[in-house]
Amino acid sequence: MTLPVPGGGTHSYTPRAEPSRYLTGGGAPLVSRTVFSAAHVVADPFADTSPDSPAAVDWDATLAFRRHLWSHGLGVAEAMDTAQRGMGLDWAGAAELIRRSSAEAKAVGGAIACGVGSDQLPPGTHDLATVTAAYEEQLSLVEASGAQAILMASRALAAAATGPEDYLATYGHLLRQASEPVVLHWLGPMFDPALDGYWGSSDLDAATETFLEVIAAHPDKIDGIKVSLLDAQREIDLRRRLPEGVRCYTGDDFNYPELIAGDARGFSHALLGIFDPLGPLAAEAVRVLDTGDTDGFRKLLDPTVELSRHLFRAPTRFYKTGVVFLAWLAGHQSHFTMVGGLQSARSLPHLAKAYQLADGVGLFPDPALAADRMRSLLNVQGVAQ
Template sequence: MTTLRLLAPDGTLSDAALNDSGVYTRPPTPLTSRVAYAAAHVVPKVSADNTPGQPADIDWDSTLAFRRNVYSWGLGVADAMDTAQRNMGLDAVATRELIARSAEVAREEGGSVVVGVNTDHVLEDVVSIDQIIDAYVSQLEFTEAQGAGPVLMASRHLARVATGADDYRRVYRAVLSRATTPVVLHWLGTAFDPELEGYFGAVDWPAASDVLLDIIDEHPGKVAGVKMSLLNAESEISVRERLPEGIRMFTGDDFNYVSLIADSDRGHSDALLGAFAAITPVASAAIQALDAGDQAAYERILGPTEELSRQVFAAPTFYYKTGVAFLSWLNGHQPAFQMVGGLHSARSLPHLSRIVELANASLALENPDLARERWHGMLRLNGVDA
C-alpha cells in the first residue's frame, strides 16, 4: 500500500493510504445547469525575485496553461481577482497584462472569462470620490476593450473615504452608467479583506444588502449578477431571494458552496469560487451530475471537498491563495511552489499537510503519485522524515 506522510502541529508523524484519483471525465458538451467560474491564481517565474514588495514577474506559459485546463473541464475563468493576489502582490502593470492575455486565451479556447475591475492602480491611500469613480471607469474601459466580462470588485479606496451609503450609491451609479456590458457586483467580506469593513455603508449585512439591492434596482440591464463572499450562507440566500429576475447569484462562499449550489426549495446559486481553481475536475464532475439530474451524485462528488476548502480558507482567510497555489503545484500545473510577493510562505507545514490529507480524501489529487513525490520532497527539504 502506498502511503502519504502527514505532519501534525505538535510534530507527530502519521501515514494515510494514498487514494487513486477520481475517475472524472471532461464534459463532451457545455455545462448547462450552472454557470461556474474558477477564480484563478497566477504562477511566477521560478527565477524571479518572488519576495515581499517586488513586482510580479509572471510565468505566462504556466499561468495561461492553467486557464486552458479550467476551460477543458467546462468551467469559466474569473481572473485578476483576489485569488490572483490583487492587493497582495499582483501590481497594476501585471494585472493589465494578465487581463489582456487571459481574454485572448478565452477567445482561443471558446471559454467564458470575467475579470476584476478595481481602483488599485491608484497609489495614494486616500483619494476623492471623483478620483475613485475615474479609477473604476479607467479599469472598466480597459476590461471591456479586451472583451472580458467585468466584475466590479470592492474598492479599498472607497471603503476608506465613504461616509455612508450615499457615497456607495454615487460611485456605483457613476460607474454603472459608463458600463457598455452587464457587470457582476462583488461583495467581498472582511474575512478576505479587513479593510473593507462597512462596505455598502453598513457593518451589518442586512442593512448593507439593502443598499446593494437598491443599486441593482436603480440600474436595470446593467448588472448580470452578484458575487457574495461573506462566508455566511444565510446572507447569500437572503440576497439571492430578493434579486430581480434574470440576475444571477454567484456564490463566493468557500465554506458552504455545496448546499448553496445544490437545488433547494429556496433556489440555488451559480458559482465564482477560488475553491474551484483548486478542485477543477471534481467541480466539473459534480456539475455534470446536476446536468444529468442526479443531485445525490452531485453531493457525493462535491461534498467531501468542502472540508478541504475550509482548510484552504481557514483564518486568516486572506492567505487562502497559498493553498490554491500549493494544490496547483501538487497537481502538476506549475513547476514550483512559488508565489508572487513571497506568499508561498504564508501557511505552515502542518497546515499544508492537512490540505494534502483532505485533498487525498476528497479525490482532488489529479495525479496522486506526483503529488506524493512532491509533498514528500517538500517534507525532506524541511527536515521531516518522509
C-alpha cells in the same frame, strides 16, 4: 509518508494509488448553472525578486492553467483576489493578465470575466472622483479586451466613502457607463480586512439594503452578484430578493454544494476560488446536476467541503497559498513559489493536512507525483521521510 501535525507530532499516511475518475476533461457543456473558477497566477521562480517587487509571472504556465479550466467547461474569473490581486499582483500585472487571458479565451472559445477595481491608486486617502476615475480606467480596459466586467470591492472606496450615499453614487455612475451587464462583487472583511464596513455600514443587514438599492436602480446593467460572506443563510435571503434576471453567484467557499444545489425557491450559480483546485470535479458535479440528480451532485461535492474549509480557514485571505500548493502537487506547475513570497503564509502542518484531504478525494491526476513532491517539501522542512 510521515506528516506533521500541529504541536510538533507526526503521523503516518498512505497516499492513494488512483485519482478520481472525474479528472479526464471534456464532457458536455454545463447547462443548469453558470460556473466560474477564480484562477491563480503562476510565479516565475527564476526571477530575482523580493516580496516588495512587482510580480514576476510565468505567463506560459499561467495561461496553460486557464486552458485546463476551460477544457473542463468552466469559465475563468480573472484578476480576482485568487490571483493575489492586492496581495502581490499590482494593477500593472493585473492589466497584463487581463489582456493575455482575454486573448487566450477568445482563441479557445472560453468564458472569461475580469476584475475591475481601483488598485492602481497609491496608498493613502483619495476623494470619490479619483476612485471613480480609477474604476473607469479599469472598466475600459476590461471591456476593450472583450471580457465581462466584475466590479470588485475597492479598498480606496471603502476608505473614501462616508456613508451609503457614496456607494450609491459611485456604483450608479459606473453602471450607467458599462456597455454590457456586469457582476457586482461583495467581498467580506474575512477575505480583506480593509473592506470592513463596505456599502456604508459594518451592520450586514444595513449593508445589504444599500447593496440591493444599487441593484434595484440598475437591473438591466447587472448580470449578477457575487457574494463572498461565508454565510449561507444570508446569501439565500439575498438571492430571494434579487430582481428577476439578476443572478446570484456564490462566493461561499464554506457552503457551496448546498447553495449551488438550491431549493424550491432558487439556487446560486458559482464564482469560486475553491474551484481552482476542484475544477474538474466541480464541472463533473454540475453535469450530474444538469440531469436533475441533486443527490448525485451532492455526493460528488460534499466530500470536498472539509478541504475547502481548511484552505479558507482564518486568516481567510491566505487561502491562495493552499490553492497554489495544490496546483503544484497536481502537476500544473513545476514549483511552489508565489508572487510576493506568499508560499510562506501557511504552516507546514496546514499544508500537510491540505495534501491529505486533497489526496483523500482523489484530486491529483498523478497521485505518485503528488506524493513525491509532498515528500520533497517535508524533507526540506525537516520532516524526514
